[in-house]
Amino acid sequence: MTAAVRPFVAPARTLAGAGASAAAGAELRAAGVRPEDGVVPLVADATVLELGLVDAAVESLAGAGFTLDVRPGVEAEPSPDTIRALIGDDPGTPVAAVVGIGGGSALDAAKLVSLAHANEIDLTVGLQAGAAVRPGPPILAAPTTAGTGAEATAVAMLWHAGAKRMFVHGHLVPRAVVLDPDLLAGLPAAVTGSSGLDAISHAVESLLSTFRTTLSETAAKAGLKLLAESVREAYASGGAAARHDTLLGAFDSGLALNASVVLGHSLAYVIAGRAALPHGVSCAMALPYCLAHARPAREAAIEEMAGIVCARDDGGAFVDWLLDANESMGIAPSLAAVGISADAIESMAAECVERYPRPNHPVPISVENLAPLLADFHAGDARGAWERAGSRA
Numbered sequence: 001m002t003a004a005v006r007p008f009v010a011p012a013r014t015l016a017g018a019g020a021s022a023a024a025g026a027e028l029r030a031a032g033v034r035p036e037d038g039v040v041p042l043v044a045d046a047t048v049l050e051l052g053l054v055d056a057a058v059e060s061l062a063g064a065g066f067t068l069d070v071r072p073g074v075e076a077e078p079s080p081d082t083i084r085a086l087i088g089d090d091p092g093t094p095v096a097a098v099v100g101i102g103g104g105s106a107l108d109a110a111k112l113v114s115l116a117h118a119n120e121i122d123l124t125v126g127l128q129a130g131a132a133v134r135p136g137p138p139i140l141a142a143p144t145t146a147g148t149g150a151e152a153t154a155v156a157m158l159w160h161a162g163a164k165r166m167f168v169h170g171h172l173v174p175r176a177v178v179l180d181p182d183l184l185a186g187l188p189a190a191v192t193g194s195s196g197l198d199a200i201s202h203a204v205e206s207l208l209s210t211f212r213t214t215l216s217e218t219a220a221k222a223g224l225k226l227l228a229e230s231v232r233e234a235y236a237s238g239g240a241a242a243r244h245d246t247l248l249g250a251f252d253s254g255l256a257l258n259a260s261v262v263l264g265h266s267l268a269y270v271i272a273g274r275a276a277l278p279h280g281v282s283c284a285m286a287l288p289y290c291l292a293h294a295r296p297a298r299e300a301a302i303e304e305m306a307g308i309v310c311a312r313d314d315g316g317a318f319v320d321w322l323l324d325a326n327e328s329m330g331i332a333p334s335l336a337a338v339g340i341s342a343d344a345i346e347s348m349a350a351e352c353v354e355r356y357p358r359p360n361h362p363v364p365i366s367v368e369n370l371a372p373l374l375a376d377f378h379a380g381d382a383r384g385a386w387e388r389a390g391s392r393a
Contacts, residue, residue, distance in 0.1 A: 154168055
């Protein structure tokens, strides 16, 4: 299939390297932000604040003349109430820029704080890409995990009433990004693994997407190669070089999300509604089954991914590689292993179709074709799902 012709959005400035967060103030000025334009709210992960990982950026911003306003730390999945609390009691206060430091939850919150300073938006329903909204204050994003790629995307997510609410708009793309592997130095191994596998799912799903473009494909392949070579080492040893490469790989995979994700993320969201798992874990669990479902339409693309990761164009080998990576980083092998009953299969299939449809997934998604896939997922039979999908290719 020929790649689509679609817009590709990306941050205007990106600074990468050890110690880069100490240049946050200079980057904000270089992005055209002036201290006299207003205060700079700092939206950060609660643990990141507690550990002092924001200190170098804070010192740099203060040194550049900016007046910082440290907002409450973001805990876990942000909700509409999280954003309202971060905006505070005086949303009319002039804001020069918003700085987000943390994982995907903190960066998504920072994006929505920016947008809400310029618009009345309904935080409970999400936002479509074509919505008529004004740009908020510029955003500077500094990720402290190598996973979501939120620093590179036009997407933010909130959790509300048992489901994800998606906000998609070009105004949510950060103006400036700081990629500092020093901010990842203290990550627990489990967070390194789940976030790295989340980034791999972004690269892979974007390559399956019918919205992919030449630019998104280039970013996805670069991200997949970096992550495949570094995630397990970063998990096992926490080495600086491996963390650096996972951070760059996650950023590339975030850029690839211009093509949007596909069925794997829909499955991940319905798992999250039934089991208390980190997002990266549910994405990693779902990815082999996403490949199986897409195989009839995208086998050549999957073989190309296998060539990048396994050095041979064998889609089954790529599925095996993913399963082995999951096992090596403590990811549960099945829905049953995380306490989801087989009785939930029909409702999970229906929820994927109704709440999280993916028109860009290369094979039409229906309850009828998801139910047997979810039965395999419940049993932990990803290889069987892959082989059975081959008979339908």
